Amino acid sequence: MSDDRPVGAESGGLARLGRQVPILWLLIVAVLTWLGVQSLSVWSLSSEFYDVRAAESDNTTWLVAQVEVEALKFGTLVDQALIDQGGQVDLAPVRRAFDIMISRVEVVDAYLSQPGMLHVLKSDRDWPRILAATDTLRRQIDVSDTQLMANLPAIRETLQSARSPIRNFALDALRTLVSARTENRRATGAVLARSSLISLSLVLFLLAISAATWWLTRQVQSRGLQAERAKSNLERTQAASLDAVIVVGGDGRIRQANPAAEVMYGLSRAELVGADFARLVLPETVADPETAQLRQVLVAGQSAQVPQGRLELTSARRNGVHFPVELSLAGDRDADGAPILIAFLRDISDRIEAERSLHEARDAALKAAEAKTRFLAVMSHEMRTPLNGVSAALELLRETTRLSRKQARYLGIAEGAASHALSQINDVLELTRLESGDPVETPSAFNLTQVIGDLTRQLTPLAEKQGNRITLDLPELRQAEVLGPRRVFQRTLMNLLGNALKFTSNGEVLVSARIKPMQGGLQLCVRVRDTGIGIPADRLETIFDPFETVDNGYDRAAEGSGLGLGIARRAVEHMGGKIGVESTPGAGSTFWFTALMQPGTTAPATVSPPAAPLAAVAPHVVLLAEDNAVNRLVLREMLVHLGQEVVEATTGAEAVAQAQTRRFDLILMDISMPGMDGLTATAKIRGGQGPNCNGRIIGLTAHFDPDELTRFRAAGMDQVLQKPMTFPLLMRLLSNIGCGGSSPNTAGGSEMDVAVLADLCQILPIEARAAALTGFLDEGDALLALLADQTSSAGDVATAVHRHAGACGLMGARSFGARLCNLQRKLEVTPSWHPGADELQTLAAEWAFLRQELPRHLGIGPNPKS
Incomplete structure (x- = not known):
């Protein structure tokens, strides 16, 4: 050549x-x-x-x-x-x-x-x-x-x-x-x-x-x-090549061209040999910038640097038709030592067309995936809305009707079926969200030991029902502070622990966790070992696939869609870790996973114990904005049952109109509504000059994503609650009206600082803890009495509130102390201010909860003053 x-x-x-x-x-x-x-x-x-x-x-x-x-x-x-x-x-x-x-x-x-x-x-x-x-x-x-x-x-x-x-x-x-x-x-x-x-x-x-x-x-x-054979083979290869091969001399003229070049440009060999290469491959009719730049290089001769790699440009055939080509140039010297260029050209018209079709197919697939996501979101709302109505109606029926034993059993079956259906829908939505590849949760600080402890307490009834015992092997509280996706971690552990309890009878489930320092953060290692039926060896590789169940008992011993382990695997991948299982049929299984976290930077985690019974709430005027007739009917009946006055709105625009006419103590705003959604309606209410621009607006949604909380708050919502609504949740919500702040989404009772209580148990003997608790309870009783006395001087109230707020910090009463600090700020602004009946009722309820739970956490036993 x-x-x-x-x-x-x-x-x-x-x-x-x-x-x-x-x-x-x-x-x-x-x-x-x-x-x-x-x-x-x-x-x-x-x-x-x-x-x-x-x-x-x-x-x-x-x-x-x-x-x-x-x-x-x-x-x-x-x-x-x-x-x-x-x-x-x-x-x-x-x-x-x-x-x-x-x-x-x-x-x-x-x-x-x-x-x-x-x-x-x-x-x-x-x-x-x-x-x-x-x-x-x-x-x-x-x-x-x-x-x-x-x-x-x-x-x-x-x-x-x-x-x-x-x-x-x-x-x-x-x-x-x-x-x-x-x-x-x-x-x-x-x-x-x-x-x-x-x-x-x-x-x-x-x-x-x-x-x-x-x-x-x-x-x-x-x-x-x-050499003769190689030359012969090379010539035959060039002749058989589907790509055009052209040899160009130092003067820019074509010396040789294979048959593919003749076919590509529609010229004979005699016409190609001696022709100007740059003019042939890069016609003047093409105004592509890359083509013009390459033309300058080729015209400059062999002294210019030969472009490297594959170049895509536009060429023209003899009949003037433009077509895309892929050009590759190689510099060499002939037998006399003169420089030459070897050009390899490929007609990529089919490839360009295939890529265009592939891009169109990809765009169509992306649109289909987006449509699927939207469909799931809409179906979530559409499916959860009637299920929420069913759950709320069943609860309303239980609260307002005297049922026979048989009716109560049937009602329990219906409630369980509704709860199971909601769980399946939640699993599908969670799997869809994890597979989307988007961040599923903003990292937050939490205590690993406390989170696992709370989760095991929630699953204790399921364990007792199966005759199982849950054993924990966890780090100390002080060494368990981490920063990461708390909800994703909880969901992963919930799936593994629930799976272990579901397929273990009269056995033991051990949950162990370790935190290993590593470069750039912490690695969490969690193991869930059970003594259940085990998994066959040939199913270990597929057990984490979605909708996968095990034939020899996993799909027969308990109901399930097979999504739990699939969700766990994707959740672990989002946490930068790995998940696996070791199992022996008949001897149990050990599921393990790792997760990458950062050291915690916030205050110690708190525990939210079960809510204490609350007294009857005061009547309020509530605006209920809900497009679903069933949910609207159930919520209205529940609010009316609690003694509330209810005004209904079926759309967002109607809710805005109602909010402009009168003041409401509480607005319950469904987020997903036709026409004008709840976020837009809330923004209009907040942005206007009506009587509810500073009122309390609570968002309601069928599927709540914590990462969307910032968007909800930006629209003006004080709080977002996930359906279905229950009587305890509504009672706590109505009890907080007029407190000047938002309570946690689903918190009940009073938050306690478990780390502070643990320190008191380690530092003080039981007699000293009992004496401290007695003094703290006496001081709290005196404070509540002082607050209830409207004739008390503002100075005495401020002094008592300040003193007891400090005591709350020492005794781990975090939430109650925060409320006292809020009262103290109000007293500083308005010295003559006294708390109203609603606030006194909320403080009394939280104080009653503290009097009941503090002795237990301090290891003292029943409180003699309770």
Whole structure:
């Protein structure tokens, strides 16, 4: 893909390489032959050189020996001349013999002066004597014949003295020559051996090169075949590719294009090759900013940085139709090293259409989910409203009618069925809210030990009914303060504990909790262990799924929709924890869950004991705004039964109109009403100048979400109550009218600070606690009497209220103390103010509750003053 050479380029190169291989082998053979010839020539030259050296050595030997021979010949002629001295003597032979001898000596002396085998004899002690004798002889001979004849005896004597040095020198020279020839032969043999070794090494080296060349040739052939196959496969892949593949040169012109590119743009290969890539892929008719930016990069050439990743842009076909493409660019270089671009293009029209359809389907699903949520909310109201009417009517029937034993039993069955139906509806709504993914509750501070203790007390009747015993293993109160979703935690534990009690008979249920500090907060670990029927192993994985029940008894031993554990699992997930179960059929189950919380930052939690019986409430004028005729009828009858005057309104607009005409002591406002809902009606009442703009407005709803309390209060509601309404709840609500504040939603009696009471039990002995309680009760009785006396001075009342409010804090009477603080503030504003009958009645009721419950919490027993 890096150049535009034809596919056969590589195969042609391989063919040329195949033709070159025999030539290479012939060249190797020629080199080896030349090396053999050269080796033979060297050997021949070495032999000739050896022969020359040998001849030279023989010639030198002959010269040295000839010196002695010529000296003997010269001596013989001298002796002959001495013998013939009396006759006619021819001295020419003598002179000629001497000249020959002298020439031999001079030749040998010249050899000795030159580097060679005899040079070492230059310093021989005999050779100087020979030279000296020859010099003497030269002086004796180079004279006249007469004088020569006279010198013959001296010449003979000189020869006699030189004969021994000449003999010794000849012998030394011969020995030297023999040794030199031997050394020469050895050196020549070493040279020949080294030459042979070098030749052999060279031959082996050439053979190794030949083998390596052969191996490389095979590798090149193999690589060439692989490259050819890879190129063929690549071309076939490109041809079969559904994506367009285009190779662009450094000049921005298209070099290659596969068939998919031809189909994509409706152009032939001949039309594509040589075309301007930027103009083809990014037509001028497309004014997309991303397309314009990419066009600038492509026009700038290879010096610009190639965009990375996949780019989605709009291109155009030959007929001018625009279509979306996905472009990916890769930079590379061709065989000549020139830069190129490889472009991969995919027509994503189908994918865009699929994504559009998917988005539409998702939007439709979201709308369907929203519609489902709205449907559940509406159905909640529509289903709970008649059920609330049924429950309220049944309670009204029980309170206003003398029933026989059989009728009371039937009425109890109806009340239980209505309560069970409401519980099932609540479970479905809770599951829907948890699955929505939205925050289900604002974190609040609570005491883990106190919450679990209250919950187990609520479930004690169910446990006793089944013959079960609940055992607690909880942290100390002081160490159990946490901050988190209290209602979600309670609902989770309620489902697990209720499940354990429901499927355990005559057994034990152990609830244990631990708080573990961890980075960023606290981890709550709660375990609920029962001795019930257990769960089969094959159902443990699905037991937390919604509507899941166990066939071997869980769905037969008790009624249930199977939502409890599903709600528990989702609630635990919202608390950032995990939930699980360990069970053995017939031996019980252990459900556990964890939750992430923060350390508590508020005052110690309080306990809300059951409400003490309240006295009859004073009559008031109540506006009842309720669109459901059944609920309106039941509530009206309950209020009338309690001695209240009731004015009805069937819509929010009608409630606003009624509130503008007269003042009401209490307005009960249904939140969900057609036309104008309760929140809008409340806002209009609060925003106007009518007689009820500062009045007491209580919201009523079938399904109360604590997180919506802020929105309800913002609309102007003092309090929000969850249907169904009961007689105790209405009595407490009517008793608080005129107290200047809102009571807790469902609180009854008086709130007590359990932590303070626990501290008193640990610090004070029982005698001291009894004495403190007696003094506190006496002081409270005196305060109530002082408040009831309208003739009491304002100063005495303020002093008594202030003193007893402090005592309430020490004795754990938190709610009663708060009411006294409220009275103290009113006295500070209006010194002559006295509490009214309603406030005195509320204070008396709470005081009666404290007199009954404080001795029990302090471990004293029945109060002697009660």
